[in-house]
Amino acid sequence: MNRPFRSLALAGAIVALLPTACSAQPPSTPIAPPPAATPAPPLVSGLPDFTALVQRVGPAVVNIRAEVAPRRARGGMPDADIPEIFRRFFGDDLPFPGPMPPGPGGGGVSLGSGFLISDDGYVLTNHHVVEGADKVKVLLSDRREFEAKVIGTDEQSDVALLKIDAKGLPFLRAARADSTKPGQWVIAIGSPFGLDHSVTAGIVSAVGRSNPYANQQYVPFIQTDVAINRGNSGGPLLNTGGEVVGINSQIFSNSGGYMGVSFAIPIDVAMNAAEQLRAKGRVSRGMLGVTVEQIDGQKARGFGLPDTRGALVNQVAPGSAADKAGLEPGDVIRAVDGRPVDTNADLPPLIGGKAPGTQVRLSVFRNGRTIEVPVVLDELEGGAVATAADGADQPARGGAAAPANPFGLALQDLSAEQRQRLNLRRDEGVLVAGVRGDAAAEAGLRPGDVVLSVGRKSVGSAAALGRELAAAKPGDTVMLLIRRGNLTQYKAVTVPERD
Numbered sequence: 195m196n197r198p199f200r201s202l203a204l205a206g207a208i209v210a211l212l213p214t215a216c217s218a219q220p221p222s223t224p225i226a227p228p229p230a231a232t233p234a235p236p237l238v239s240g241l242p243d244f245t246a247l248v249q250r251v252g253p254a255v256v257n258i259r260a261e262v263a264p265r266r267a268r269g270g271m272p273d274a275d276i277p278e279i280f281r282r283f284f285g286d287d288l289p290f291p292g293p294m295p296p297g298p299g300g301g302g303v304s305l306g307s308g309f310l311i312s313d314d315g316y317v318l319t320n321h322h323v324v325e326g327a328d329k330v331k332v333l334l335s336d337r338r339e340f341e342a343k344v345i346g347t348d349e350q351s352d353v354a355l356l357k358i359d360a361k362g363l364p365f366l367r368a369a370r371a372d373s374t375k376p377g378q379w380v381i382a383i384g385s386p387f388g389l390d391h392s393v394t395a396g397i398v399s400a401v402g403r404s405n406p407y408a409n410q411q412y413v414p415f416i417q418t419d420v421a422i423n424r425g426n427s428g429g430p431l432l433n434t435g436g437e438v439v440g441i442n443s444q445i446f447s448n449s450g451g452y453m454g455v456s457f458a459i460p461i462d463v464a465m466n467a468a469e470q471l472r473a474k475g476r477v478s479r480g481m482l483g484v485t486v487e488q489i490d491g492q493k494a495r496g497f498g499l500p501d502t503r504g505a506l507v508n509q510v511a512p513g514s515a516a517d518k519a520g521l522e523p524g525d526v527i528r529a530v531d532g533r534p535v536d537t538n539a540d541l542p543p544l545i546g547g548k549a550p551g552t553q554v555r556l557s558v559f560r561n562g563r564t565i566e567v568p569v570v571l572d573e574l575e576g577g578a579v580a581t582a583a584d585g586a587d588q589p590a591r592g593g594a595a596a597p598a599n600p601f602g603l604a605l606q607d608l609s610a611e612q613r614q615r616l617n618l619r620r621d622e623g624v625l626v627a628g629v630r631g632d633a634a635a636e637a638g639l640r641p642g643d644v645v646l647s648v649g650r651k652s653v654g655s656a657a658a659l660g661r662e663l664a665a666a667k668p669g670d671t672v673m674l675l676i677r678r679g680n681l682t683q684y685k686a687v688t689v690p691e692r693d
Contacts (some may be wrong), residue, residue, distance in 0.1 A: 307429030384429030483514020
């Protein structure tokens, strides 16, 4: 039975010897070192048995039933009124062609999971599980059912804290915040599709993950390949010690079903939110007062950065903590209190996780060197950093200066009315009236953009901007800070080589 494999191996060996035997050329240098004489010891042995873990921690996992009044029935209602749990997991393709499953009094019902965090009945789950519910019921593993009081919810962290009137309950313990590593085994227990106490397992795929499809910019998600489906939401993600490492919150899916990518809220983020909800009914977060963008290779060259790590500041809110600390557009934030900022998405969780009034130390790259900037954080109001809309102002009427710069940009001074509408200073901003150069067009510039600065130098007139652009040499990469509608960002433009 093993003959085919042996024959193939032998044929391979003969073929490998032929070039050496038949050729007078010396053998080429191998592209990789030969295999070690002694095989490396295995780093993984055997597979875990989760039986004891599930028996121990399973009783602390609960089923949550969020009931909504008849006014929330599915038939004919606007999409905006569909409970979040269904939108989150199914998008526009809801699994029910007609009304939602009937609940008491004809209303709708959404199902989710949760877990006990104290013996006196405090329960953690997701905000979106109980959002808009008129009544929330918690079903324990021993089949007892309680009506829960919603202590508070926080949309930004997607955490909700509930309380049931019971004592002596089993509860789960939280893992250390830094204990979760990619590659480790994790287990989810929940109620997918209403199937109570279903257990699935997998590994941690990544930590500190930004989910571009979620609204939770302050959550450094744990990404796993654990099978998560509708109904698992709010349930615990556990390590092999039975400790909670996260709350299962979201899946990435094109179909609405499990596709191997699921996201959990780290337990330290969730517990911080829960403690604040219990103490004061809401969650407070620190605010820096900047908008930031990602750094690519071209922007790194334009600012003289050694690599693409960091968050590039493109706007500082007047009067904000960042403004008071002296941060400026063009600064690159590379660490917060020693914790690295590798991408712009790393910054919001690091700042939002701090309490207002906290002093943080920012490592900022500016003018070719790194400086330390202390900042006392403000309190975030409204729940989210302003998001930029990708709109463009229309070019002003009237003549524009003909391109007299290597980028082929036609420039025009802004009127007082335009500056007021854009909330600019009297000496700030130059309108791009035309783009006639390939380099600028390829960099994404277009008519209607407003140039605020070249690198770190502000410009307020077409003449001043023209002088700055004319000074650039062929091959130089110039950083232009652009305002487009509500969006402010840097564009890296490379001066074309002369023919």
